[in-house]
Structure formats: C-alpha cells, structure tokens
Amino acid sequence: MVAPKTKGASKERSVANLLWEKGCAVLRGCSSGGGVRKRFVPDIVAICNGKVLVMELKYRAKRTTVRIEAEKVQGLLEFAARSGGRAFVLVKFGRDQWRVFEVAEGADVSINGEAYDRAPTLDHLLASIFNRQLV
Template sequence: MVKNGTRGERDLVKLLWEKGFAAMRAPASGGATKKPLPDIIAGNGEIYLAIEVKTTARERIYIDSEKIGALLRFSDIFGARPYIGIKFRYRDWIFLSPGDLELTPSSNYRLDLDIALERGRDLDEVTGNHRQTRLR
C-alpha cells in the first residue's frame, strides 16, 4: 500500500502543477518526524493547500485521528486550507475538509465512498477554478 500511496502523491503533485500550483510531497510526512507535516503542500500565491493523501481499492477508508490533528495544526500555522485527498480506485480525486469526515467510536475517522461523493470537491473546485455542485 505504501507504493500505491507514494504513486498517488506523485500523481496528485503533477496534477496540481498542471493547475498552476507549485506543489511538492512533504519530506518526512507519514511519521518520520514529530512535526505535523501533511503529505503534499501546494500554493499559487493566492491559495495554499495542505493535503493528506489516501488511496484505496475499497469503498471505505479509515484515517488516524493523529493524522487529521497534524493536518489541522500545520494548516493553521502555514495558513493553508486543509484537505484530505482521496483516490478511490477507478475514480477521480475527491477532496474533503476534515469536518466532512465521520468520527468512529475509537476516535479515528471513517469515510465511505458514497459520503465522499456527496460531500467531496473535485480538483478544480479545490484549486479555485470553478464551483462544483456534485461529484456523482
């Protein structure tokens, strides 16, 4: 899964560059440091994004609360918009704000594909290129 996650991060960085954003994978994200780093940092001089990236072949994904907390802390310090970027197999990227996720009884987060499609945004909306109404 790490290989797919890394590939997903690289693919998303490429897409962000194509949208006019300088973007990079954050070094040492994923636990190699105690600093609150997201997987991707991007900006175009007006909009700044901090993105925690998840890829999955399933229709449900779980995210540790520590990852969401770190994303929020980094975004607050950096002045970025925090997003979880999710790539479900055979789907385009879907972006959600941390508040769109459901808290599990174990205090982690869960996201189902149908909720992601209902609440999510596409890359154009996240990068300010247009307002989207539905992903379905």
C-alpha cells in the same frame, strides 16, 4: 505486486504533478506517512493562486471506509494553521476521481462510499480557486 507504500507515493506524485500543471506551487512531504518524527508532515502542500492547501491523500483500490486517526488529523490542522492554509483529505477509490474533504475538527475522520459520492472533486476545488469554469 506493487508494495502499498510504493503505490501511495506514486499517487502522491501524480497529484503533485497535476497541481503543478494546473498552476500551483507544490511540495510533496519528504518521508510523508512513514517513521517517527517530532513534527507532522503532510503528503502535499500546494499554493494555488495565493491559497495554501495542506493535503493528506488516501487511495484504496476498492471502495472501503477510509479512517484517519485524530492524531494525524490534528497534525494536519496544526500545519494548516501555521501556514495560514486549509486542511484537506483527498480520497480516491480505484480509477475514480480524487474527492476532496475539508477538515475542520481534530477528531477521527471516517469516509465511506456515500460521503465519497457526495464530495466535490479535486477539479472542482481547483476551479473554485482559480475562478474557472469546468469544461
């Protein structure tokens, strides 16, 4: 069985690689998600066509509610503000696509299956940034 942190790091790397292949400059946060530190470190920062995307990723094998505490959301928003970017939470259930949730407030974030089904995919976000039609 794969350890949860190993699985999460693998998902982060796969999203970072996808963003790179799509033409973005990408950094994956060192030690993202672990340990105690003075500054918030997002999972991924991508610069796509001049736009800065600050991302926190959450993967679940099964459809369960994803919760992110306010402190982490505030850190994500502060990092986005300092970089002139936009803050996003990306969620993926099982083998489905990554879904994108833009974060605008520093409160707890709770994402259930209904919200997930209504959210745009990562491909849609990238298509809007690069003004490309989805095939």
